[in-house]
Amino acid sequence: MPETGSRTRVALLSHCLANQNAKVDEYALCPGVVSPVVAILKEFGYAIQQMPCPEMAFLGVNRWWQVKEQYDTPGFRRHCRNLAFSVAELLEARVARGCEDLVLVGVDGSGSSAVTFTGIGPAWGGRPEDMSWEVVPGKGVWIEELEQVLAERGLPVPRGFGVAMELPGFTMEKAMAEFRGFLAAGRAGLDAQQ
Template sequence: MAATASGTRVALLSHCLANQNAKVDEYALCPGMVTPVVAILKEFGYAIQQMPCPEMAFLGVNRWWQVKEQYDTPGFRRHCRALAQSVADLLEERVAKGCRDLVLIGVDGSGSSAVTFTGIGPAWGGRPEDMSWEVVPGKGVWIEELEQILAERGLPMPRSFGVAMELPGFTMAQAMIEFRQFLDRGGEGSHAQQ
């Protein structure tokens, strides 16, 4: 494992994993970045490319938490596609310079940034108090649009891992064991998507 990032390994990092201040109120689990995620990426020699936060850019800092159905609108999808173009531009340069290992680190449970399990609540509307939601296999709207842009531009599809910070029963210690295993095995794991 390399001590510094060489550029041949790149991690597309969900914005809130490097900046918990972007989360909606009550959802930040760390005072700043999620240090264990960043430390493990550095240990494995990944250059970190922090992605934009589509929710904050679209709805601001005073937004409420939402499920996938609330994000799944034409306007939000257009917004995500525009942001995804800038991520793809940077990735295109990295691939041209020899990037050979690309990972995407998302936030499972999110209706926007999930890569493995997303939160849904078809009956949600208005202020999200006393609303039931469930976790289902699937990706969030932002990740769906990002992957579509990468495919349209012929860029490599990243191996994906979801830090399940928004799922019931989450523990950082267990998540980091799984994350380390994901990187060790080249992405084959319970929270990994190829």
């Protein structure tokens, strides 16, 4: 643990990347932690702050998959904002101690936790059978609300990376190469500023 006053790197980690058991049935790719993500964060010297799972806390463990339109409701947004306040409070303490880099690692394809590409399906409703959906640039509802709360509290909005586990064609090897590049580019940018 860094000493008081030392500068740290902090990663806000989507809950399901530290615990795949929080995922909707059939979407977990690992029996628990997505260890390559955590190993790379540790290698680059990031302190990990696991975030809560807004979907599981709101809908429970027996939920089915959803797209952004289904999460984009006043009740779910309010729920996400309440969770975001707890994340912001913990982050305030870390930032006060000195945070040289802040990243958010989400799950692209998610209607809730996406960072760069989210899943949409305007016609979704009723039974979750054979529904078509598409991937578009954008953030999930949870990430939108989290970033808004951080900005409102004067905290830095983190650089974001989405592990595209829910997108067609995903491979862990390719995703982790991209993740390393994302973290390395951030480190290079910080070194250039000093």
